[in-house]
Amino acid sequence: xxxxxxxxxxxxxxLVNPTVPPPDSAQVAGIYARWQAHRFxxxxxxYWYAKQLFSLSRQTGKPTDMAQGYLTLGLEExxxxxxxxxxxxxxxxxxxxxxxxxxxxxxxxxxxxxxxxKRMGDSQHVAELTRRALAYANQAHAAFVATNARPAQxxxxxxxxxxxxxxxxxxPAAYKAYQRAIALLEPIQATLIPRDLSTLALLYGNLGQxxxxxxxxxxxxxxxxxxxxxxxxLGEKTALEHNNRNLSNAYQxxxxxxxxxxxxxxxxxxxxxxxxxxxxxxxxxISYKAYRGAGNYQQALAMLEEQKLIEDSLxxxxxxxxxxxxxxxxxxxRARQLAEISAQxxxxxxxxxxxxxxxxxxxxxxxxxxxxxxxxRLRAKADFARAELQTRYDTExxxxxxxxxxxxxxxxxxxxxxxxxxxxxxxxxxGLLLLLYQRxxxxxxxxxxxxEQLKLLMRELHHRVKNNLAVVSGLLxxxxxxxxxxxxxxxxxxxxxxxxxMSLIHQRLYQSDATTRINLREFSLDLIGFLSDAYGYSDAxxxxxxxxxxxxxxxxxxxxxxxxxxxxxxxxxxYGFPQATRPNxxxxxxxxxxxxxxxxxxxGPGFNTATWNNAGKTSFGRRLIYSLSDQLGARxxxxxxxxxxxxxxxxxxxxQMA
Numbered sequence: 001x002x003x004x005x006x007x008x009x010x011x012x013x014x015l016v017n018p019t020v021p022p023p024d025s026a027q028v029a030g031i032y033a034r035w036q037a038h039r040f041x042x043x044x045x046x047y048w049y050a051k052q053l054f055s056l057s058r059q060t061g062k063p064t065d066m067a068q069g070y071l072t073l074g075l076e077e078x079x080x081x082x083x084x085x086x087x088x089x090x091x092x093x094x095x096x097x098x099x100x101x102x103x104x105x106x107x108x109x110x111x112x113x114x115x116x117x118k119r120m121g122d123s124q125h126v127a128e129l130t131r132r133a134l135a136y137a138n139q140a141h142a143a144f145v146a147t148n149a150r151p152a153q154x155x156x157x158x159x160x161x162x163x164x165x166x167x168x169x170x171x172p173a174a175y176k177a178y179q180r181a182i183a184l185l186e187p188i189q190a191t192l193i194p195r196d197l198s199t200l201a202l203l204y205g206n207l208g209q210x211x212x213x214x215x216x217x218x219x220x221x222x223x224x225x226x227x228x229x230x231x232x233x234l235g236e237k238t239a240l241e242h243n244n245r246n247l248s249n250a251y252q253x254x255x256x257x258x259x260x261x262x263x264x265x266x267x268x269x270x271x272x273x274x275x276x277x278x279x280x281x282x283x284x285x286i287s288y289k290a291y292r293g294a295g296n297y298q299q300a301l302a303m304l305e306e307q308k309l310i311e312d313s314l315x316x317x318x319x320x321x322x323x324x325x326x327x328x329x330x331x332x333x334r335a336r337q338l339a340e341i342s343a344q345x346x347x348x349x350x351x352x353x354x355x356x357x358x359x360x361x362x363x364x365x366x367x368x369x370x371x372x373x374x375x376x377r378l379r380a381k382a383d384f385a386r387a388e389l390q391t392r393y394d395t396e397x398x399x400x401x402x403x404x405x406x407x408x409x410x411x412x413x414x415x416x417x418x419x420x421x422x423x424x425x426x427x428x429x430x431g432l433l434l435l436l437y438q439r440x441x442x443x444x445x446x447x448x449x450x451x452e453q454l455k456l457l458m459r460e461l462h463h464r465v466k467n468n469l470a471v472v473s474g475l476l477x478x479x480x481x482x483x484x485x486x487x488x489x490x491x492x493x494x495x496x497x498x499x500x501x502m503s504l505i506h507q508r509l510y511q512s513d514a515t516t517r518i519n520l521r522e523f524s525l526d527l528i529g530f531l532s533d534a535y536g537y538s539d540a541x542x543x544x545x546x547x548x549x550x551x552x553x554x555x556x557x558x559x560x561x562x563x564x565x566x567x568x569x570x571x572x573x574x575y576g577f578p579q580a581t582r583p584n585x586x587x588x589x590x591x592x593x594x595x596x597x598x599x600x601x602x603x604g605p606g607f608n609t610a611t612w613n614n615a616g617k618t619s620f621g622r623r624l625i626y627s628l629s630d631q632l633g634a635r636x637x638x639x640x641x642x643x644x645x646x647x648x649x650x651x652x653x654x655x656q657m658a
Contacts, residue, residue: 028056028065035072043079050076067096067105071112083120090116104153107143110136111160118164130167137161151188152196155181159203162210171214178207194234201230201239209246217253224250241270241279248286257294264290281310355425370411378404469503494570494621497534501527501566505558518558520589521548527565528587535573537583547588550596557654560628561598567621568600568646576604576644586645591652598648606640 035049050072057069074089090113097105114137121130141157162177185192185200192200204227211220224247231239244267251260264287271280284307291300381400389396473496480492504526505518524546532542553561569585577583580603588599612622629636633654639645 025060025062025065028053028060028068031056032068032072047076047080063096063100067093067100067102067109070096071109074116075112078116078119081123083116086116087113103143103147104149107140107147107149107153107157110140110143111157114140114160114164118167122167127168130164134161134164134168137164150196151184152192152199155184155203156199158184159199159206162206166210166213171210174210175207178203178210182207197230198234198236198239201227201234201236204230205239205243205246208243208250212246212250212253215253217250220250221247221254237270237274238276238279241267241274241283244270245283245286248290252286252290252293255293257290260290261287261294261296277310281307284310367411367415469499469506473499473503497531497570498563498566498624500530501562502559504530505555505562516555517552518555518562520550520553520558520561523558523562524548524565524587524589527562527569528585531566531569531573535577537573537577541583542577543582543584545584545586547590549590553596557596557632557650560631561648561650564625564628564648565598565600567625571621572600572602572604572644575607576602579605580643594652596650596652598650599645601643601645603643606642606644609638609640612638 031049031053035046035053038046038049054069054073057065070089070093074086074093077083077089078086090109094106094109094113097109114133114135117129117133117136121127121133137157137160141154141161144154144157158177158181162174162181165171165174165177181203182200185196185203189197189200204223208220208222208224208227211217211223224243228240228243228247231243244263248260248263248267251257251263264283267283268280268287271283284303288300288303288307291297291303378400386393476492476496476499480489480496483489483492504523525548528544532538572585577585582603584603586599586601588597590597626636629648632650634648634650637647637649639647
């Protein structure tokens with residue numbers, strides 16, 4: 001994964017315009033810089049910046065901005081596994097780069113497409129996708145060479161080709177690509193800028209891993225040592241973690257387990273500093289094997305246990321993401337099916353009404369025409385008969401009557417035939433409408449059944465999460481009871497209270513019909529009751545002033561808000577009320593046009609705000625409050641003039657995004 005990220009970041013660097021942009025493009029460049037800063041640190045924020053960048057580029061309408069907007073949004077969609085949307089955005093970016101005749105930009109988009117198809121081939125295990133990735137990588141390399149691009153850009157394209165060839169098990173071609181890339185940069189190493197030195201270090205590291213994979217650890221050590229030296233000089237923590245992990249693997253193959261353990265420990269330290277659970281997961285496995293080979297089975301077991309904990313955490317995160325994707329797909333399919341059924345029903349009804357109306361009007365016109373024609377004929381014959389044969393009046397009259405009756409019988413027979421045909425058509429259409437209605441009703445029943453199943457699954461999920469949190473809370477409480485050191489025991493108690501606060505949220509979720517919204521009023525009362533019991537305050541001893549005007553909020557807002565409330569209430573019970581003659585707790589939750597507001601106050605002695613701010617480096621509770629406030633985009637203010645009063649203001653757009 002680090003190989004792909006290195007290739008992608010170096011490729012994106014070629015798209016930044018070094019000249020000073022006009023005012024509108026300056027805003028695009030500013031948003032792009034924020035997106036880069038959040039890319040691998042806060043994915044949710046980076047996705048928001050990518051959409052802002054895309055929207056702003058469409059406002060400017062400049063091809064350069066449009067290419068940047070499509071490429072950035074495509075990268076975010078790819079990171080979320082939405083490959084179809086990502087490929088569509090990349091093709092748009094490619095079109096704008098070709099329109100600008102920016103061959104370096106075209107080559108960079110080709111390389112991005114190569115990495116995307118590689119990732120699709122890896123996830124779907126489809127070799128054809130990987131071969132398509134190789135085709136795009138070769139196009140990127142050819143475009144860089146044709147434009148006399150910087151050696152580092154050409155080398156980076158060769159690195160991508162080598163990685164894909166290695167995935168296709170074409171090891172000689174992969175080795176050749178690595179060698180060609182290194183040959184471009186190694187002779188001019190002294191003149192390379194830091195970004196290009198990072199490319200050379202990446203190539204050394206990848207070639208070292210290649211030699212490990214084919215069972216040549218001595219050659220692997222040679223190249224990994226070079227990569228380690230360059231990355232140490234550049235301060236690249238992510239690359240250093242990858243190099244140390246591969247060095248541990250190489251020394252394990254050489255059965256030099258003390259060195260393998262040393263490099264594994266360095267990789268563990270770097271993984272924890274980077275705070276990337278996937279890297280820590282891989283490094284813990286290497287460390288486990290190193291300690292096991294060295295005979296330190298106790299430490300090896302500790303590494304294996306920690307790896308299992310991270311594996312469970314990653315699996316839970318993947319399952320939550322899958323449930324979210326299934327929910328979105330289900331809602332989309334249901335809306336599309338209902339729209340198609342409704343449109344088909346309206347179209348058939350309109351066609352049927354039109355056809356019947358036209359047939360009815362045509363039949364009436366034909367009857368009226370026949371009637372007028374017959375009446376004219378009868379009048380003519382009657383006048384002729386009276387003028388010519390007055391004496392044969394009676395005979396002709398009878399003949400006329402007989403003829404009239406015959407004509408009338410013929411007309412009625414025709415009418416009966418047409419009415420029969422119309423009735424048959426009507427019955428046929430009625431049957432079709434009845435069949436369509438049955439299908440619509442069955443589809444709605446199926447949609448309702450699937451909706452109920454999904455709600456049941458969500459409630460079961462929240463129930464299991466609540467039970468797991470209860471187990472964790474119980475374990476923390478048991479551990480706290482066994483610890484004699486009061487500060488340590490207090491830390492366990494506070495952790496147990498935080499877990500219990502999250503457990504209350506999930507308990508509310510599975511006990512209610514709404515699987516994604518929390519009744520904030522009931523949760524607040526539960527939390528106050530729990531902390532009152534925990535700190536030994538009865539209803540008679542504690543005065544409560546509550547104003548809870550908000551019923552339900554989304555769970556994405558409720559969890560961080562609940563943890564903030566838990567920290568503030570814990571501080572009040574722990575530090576404020578013991579020194580108050582008559583403890584008084586004030587809690588207010590209300591909403592205006594643009595904010596959701598939280599006010600929590602106690603009548604304790606207050607505290608020194610300067611001490612509070614300086615405690616940020618050591619106080620976990622304070623760091624947690626400010627971190628969760630930043631996550632909500634909220635503003636926090638504290639007043640200690642009369643007791644302690646804390647106000648938290650959350651913007652309305654945060655609630656809408658959640």
